[in-house]
Amino acid sequence: MQAVRVTVVAFEGVSLFHLSVPSQVFGVEPAPLGLAPYEVRYWAPRPGPVRCSQGVVINIPKGQDVMSDADLVIVPAWNDPQRPAPPALTDALRRAHERGAQVVGLCLGAFVLGDAGLLDGRQATTHWACRELFAQRFPKADFRPDVLYVDDGGVITSAGTVAAIDCCLNLVRQRHGADVANRVARLLVTPPHRQGGQAQFIEQPVPELPSENRMPGVLEWARERLAEPLSLDILADVAHMSRRTFTRRFREATGTTVIKWLAGERLARAQQLLETTHLPIERIATAAGFGTSLSLRQHFAAQLKTSPSSYRRAFFDVDRRGQPHPPVVD
Known part of the structure; x- marks a missing residue:
């Protein structure tokens, strides 16, 4: 079974978390999951020592041509959305996309894809905190500020931080189906698919007492009874809330409606x-x-x-x- 070649871009000030997410998602033991093996490699516009934003220094060997044959190219969160990405990086991304590779921008990595011109006329998203800057810098993109990730023509962008895991799990789902993605998610101890969008994470008041938020128990109760007739009124009754209060709390917790x-x-x-x-x-x-x-x-x-x-x-x-x-x- 041919390996899926994944190239992760490293650069000065890169997020160590985002740099490691692809290897965590694609680096699971393939045999028990029926996965094709994934080969995760690292590439930098300037090979050699690269200092992450957390101070850790990693070494990207020189002479590695891991961009030319990558099936999947992933750009972690860019270190400064105000500063355009260097031509060495944007040119490499354009060439990868032109030959058919999927190109992914995790969180502020979407800015790099925008600098490469890959978002013109395409749907895209990024971290909610930089949504206004993103819309200003890339007016030709079809900006979707409220989603966790979006795939348009093999160009994929994700929202902030943990949405990088959601995005990578969706790439597994595309190639291997929902059941395999679910099993990978279980190994990572993370939800296989989070519904709703970034609206549920934008700064807002949180409940003062844990008992005020009964959503997790209600959601699990509903998941166990999907074959049954379920409605807003039924779930509100299970949560011991009024219809109005439950509707508000449900949207806050999930970013979407009950239906x-x-x-x-x-x-x-x-x-x-x-x-x-x-x-x-x-x-x-x-x-x-x-x-x-x-x-x-x-x-x-x-x-x-x-x-x-x-x-x-x-x-x-x-x-x-x-x-x-x-x-x-x-």
Whole structure:
């Protein structure tokens, strides 16, 4: 199985956290997860000693041509969004994208992709704290300030800090399906997919007492009952809150509405069942809470741009199940 070549860009003042995220997500032991091996390499515009923002010095060997054959190029958070990235870096990114590599800007790394001209006419995001500067510097980008990450034409950008993990997990999801991404997330002890957007993390008052925020328990309760009829009123009752208070707290906690959150959770459940079971589409629709196969197909078409059967053909875990793809009909 051919390795996926990942090149992570290093530069003076780079975030040690963002520099390590790709190796943490893509560097998991591939065999138990059915993953193709990932080869994570590091590249710098000026090879040699590179000092991270935390003071740690790492060495990027000279003479390594790890940018020319990379399948995936990742730029960590840029050290100064006011300062344009050097031509050596932006030229390398343009060449990588032109030959078909996916190019990723984590957090303020989106500024580097913008300097390379890769965001013109494309959807993009970055850390919410720099949203105004980003919009000013890159007016040709279709700026999406409220999302955690966005992929447009093989150019991917993410929101701040921990959203880098969300973004990299989504890259695993694209290549290997939701179930594998879920298993990687479990090894990292992190949620496989966070719904909502950056709005839930923008500075706002927090509850004074832990007991005031009952969302985690309610969300887990709902996840265990996705096949059942669920509504805003039912969840508010479980949380022992009024409808109005629950609606406000729910949006603060998840960044979205109850309807959209339930649709996302049910879609994720359907993906998992398609990847790991031989259940017919109708049974999966019922188990995930969509009710009918028509509703399931509509959600797949709207959110994933594919059909349940096509998704299953792409991601059904043949090796782990030891059986051929189940016959499915949309």
